[in-house]
Structures are given as structure tokens and as C-alpha cells.
Amino acid sequence: MHELRITKVLVEQIVNECNTNNIIEPKRVIVELGELTNYKKEPILYYYDFIRSQTHLLENTELVINEIKGKIRCNSCSKESEIKENYLILCPLCKSLDVHIIQGRDFILKEIEGE
């Protein structure tokens, strides 16, 4: 159930953006889903299929979800690294805990393709 609400918000946002950008036949919507969010790709696609069947504009619109890895920047050695385990937010290079997350916490509507 967790992803149902955010998928509804996503669909609303797609419809609004289509109206704003004069897209009457959206073919493909690309979103970016951060691995450190609490949302998972499969349930979003599941709910999207259900919601679009009731949303005339999106009946033929494919949803593409690109998953984005979590990334940190180390405040000690200034290097950027991918997060391997979501419970280990530390620098894999110098082992410092003084890091901040720079990628992977967002769910972004990236692009709409259509006519």
C-alpha cells in the first residue's frame, strides 16, 4: 500500500506537466528513483498500471523507472563513493563517518516524451 499514494501524486504531476507543456499524447515518462528512498520500483509500476487504466491521458504511456544509487561525499578525504549497504553510511576509502549523502534520496519526474 505504501507506494499507492506516491504513485497517485506522480500521475497527477505527469498530467499537470502534460497540460503545461501541451503534450496531448504522452508516449513515455522517465522518472528517477533513489535507492535510499522508501519506495520500490515494482510496486510503483504495479500501481501505475492500475491508475493509468483510469486516466485517459496516460492509457498508452509507458513509465520508465531508472534506479539511482545512493552516493556519499566524504568530509575527510573529499572523495565521492557509492553506498553499498544502506546501513553503512561511511566512506569506504578512508572509513570516516564524517560523510554526507549527495545522491539517492529523491524521486524525480525527469522527462516526458510525446506529441
Place this chain on the structure above:
Amino acid sequence: MCEDHEHEPVKKVEIDKSISNVNDAIAAQISDFLEEKRILCVNIMGSPGSGKTSVIENIAPMLKAGDIYVIQGDLESDIDKKRMEQIGIDAYQINTHSGCHLNAEMVNRALMDISLKDKKYLLIENVGNLVCPSGIRIGQHINVVVSSTAEGSDKPKKYPNIFYDASLVVISKLDIAKAVGFNEKEYMKDILNINSKVKILKTSSKQKESFSAVAHFIAHERDHLTGEHRH
């Protein structure tokens, strides 16, 4: 002359907007509004039964009950609102029904119904859940996670997201730590591996004074927000 049908070419429109744009905009309005009124907004999160309401009950007399307004989030019932009112705290109950967390719109609607005159703290007790409330902005200035020893010391590893943005983790039910086999050392290490800047405080309802550090932390955060610094 044959006229070809003119097809609009497929166009790609770059949007690049967060899906939670609307929620986050409302949340930012709430936190600005409260900051202007010199009210610290605290989002209290944790599993059902972790002791969130007990933490509020225990810190209220230390902060001064009259300075606090509490918004309670639960699927159903007004049990927690009544618990607050019994100890002289003004409270409002949000029932989300099937909703697994509060959002900024729910808090905004509640704020239209309540008076925060002379309040210094708005404590929002989120729906009991260690997963869904994390990362959802509701207008808070700080996040507090309440985590009980009875839940087990493996919770940070299993549910790391809720700890990413926490300013404070309150370990509750310390009096039963031994009985439930709580491994404090492992727990502390795992939390700091997720969020090295978080403050961790240990409490037990059997020792009321253990909550004074929590009250002090929250008072200090308000001083920080309003620019008042006590020495």
C-alpha cells in the same frame, strides 16, 4: 495535389521536478510559519509501542506543559489526545485511517483548527511505523526517533532510513534492556554508522530524571532556532 498529414514530431520535455514537490512546498511553509512564531516543530517517529507518547508525557513537565502543543497521528482513535489532555497539554488528533504516515497537508489542515498562542513547542507524534514516515516532510525543524530496547538491537541495520535525518534518537525502556537481551554496544555502533552526527539518549519511564536530557536537547534546539542561547 496530395496533402500529407502533418504529424507533430515526438518531443522530449525535460521536467526534473521532485515528485514530492507539493508536499515539500507545504512543509516549508509550515516550518517558516512556525519559525516566525518562534515555535520549534518536532517530528517524533518510531514503531508502535516504542514509547513516543511516554516520552512526551515525561518531558512535558520539564519543558512546561503550557508551552507545548501536541499533534497526534494515529490510524484510528483519540486515545493519545486524551493522554495528553490528562496532563494538561493542548492536543489535536489526526486520524489517517489507512494512511501509514502523516504528510504536510494533514498537518496544515490541523494548524488551521488550532491556536498556538503562547506556545514554544509543536510536538508532532507521527503514526507508529519505522518505515513510512521517514523522509516525508511535515513542517518539522528536527526529527526525533524513539526506539525501545524491546524492539531489539538489530533495528538500525534493518530499518536504516528512519535514522538518516534524525537529530536525536531516544532509546526507551532501558530498564528492561537486560531482560530482552538488548545489545547496547552494537546498537550504538550501528546507529553511528548510519548517522554519525545524531545524538543518542537513554531513557526509562522507571527513572523520570532520565528524560531531562531529552527535554534539555529539545529546549536547546528551540534556542538554536530562535537565536536565544542559554548558558
